[in-house]
Amino acid sequence: VRDLESGGEDVSRTLLLVGTRKGCFVLESDADRRDWSVRGPYCESWPVYHAVHDAGSGAIYAAAASEWHGSAVWRSADLGETWALSSEGLGYGEDDPRKVSKVSSLGVAGERVLVGAEAPGVFESRDGGETWSLLTTLAGQPGSEAWDDPSNQPPGHLGISGITTDAADPSRFWAIVQGVGLFETGDGGETWTPRNRGLRADWPREHEEVGFCVHRLARSPADGERMYQQNHVGVHRSDDGGRSWFEITDGLPSEFGFAAAAHPHDPDIFYVIPLDPGHARCMPDGRAAVWRTRNGGESWERLDRGLPQHDAHLGVLRAAMTTDAHDVPGLYFGTSTGQLFASVDEGESWSELAAYLPPVWSVEVAVVE
């Protein structure tokens, strides 16, 4: 956003939408992204799994689930100053054994807002989040008979853990079924195709096409055919929009991690945060680092300048790292112990934006006028 009257100065506001275990927070800065203010908690401090900005309408949506009061999507039309919630239509019906125990992944597809639920299903709103209806449960996909069995629904498992939309085609999007794999629809959610060919799984699987543990999908904004994913086992790349995958883990300190982010302008640049795969699920050796490839995964470099390098046992969850779309993009991640870090030089150096937030579950960015 360039204000010509002020001599071409970039007058945009950069907002970070941070979903935490105790509500949604909004951090705000200008285009320089050096000084930040923190607002919140919003959403009555409900656990917020994901919050996104709809550039079309200007609204913020936050997917939340209260242990007391159930699941709902909160919405704000004024960048977080005021909020309302709705769960109207967010359910499988009185006679269906499946329950919506959580809504946890949001996406905006044209005029529709999508939210992924657990048990697995995608709900849509066509009225800006006031009401919701079930779009799909991916019925009939390989593995669905198992994920639809309520006895396979321990809390915290087997939901739609990610939705990736296509800015150029609102009828096309991808959904991750936790522990099952990635699926694509090209017709707005009516039909689906598994997109897991070439992925690795170190466990027995019943179906050739599914049984993969996709943690996070990152699609390059600069080249829609280029995708990356952090999987339970390995980091993988696709050059054909997810139809086939190959592994690019070599050079990373761990094959395990959750968060992943694609560079907004260069499809060969991609970021991950490798974690100890055991119980810790923290950055190895108590030393915080983000890892970057600049050649599509042929080699990796450790980025840690400004990040704590001792006694920093930080975990970062699947939706908790993102990039902005500035010319020199910013990179942001939040930890499960409440720190928020940013880099405004593509990962070369980092600063701490907040130290004492609740556990961070998601970080998304919005650049607005």
Next chain:
Amino acid sequence: VADLRLPPTLTPLFAGLPRRVEVDAATVAEAIAGLEAKWPGVSDRLCEPGPVLRQHIHVYVDRRRAALETPLEPSSRVDVIAAISGG
């Protein structure tokens, strides 16, 4: 009329919903339906499909643990509690 007492987590979600409400109802379910008529959406915050009370919403009628079908006396006190602990 029954004297209904609501948890502090509920009232901020609905404009004008007080912590204490008088309702004319014969059961807990009718009392919640009465709230729903005036504050749409309240029912979904207290009940899940079945309908049954949400797992961590506990209701007491005259200090005894109750369910949706529990009858109310004209002078019953109904306590709705958000009933899990933890940080």
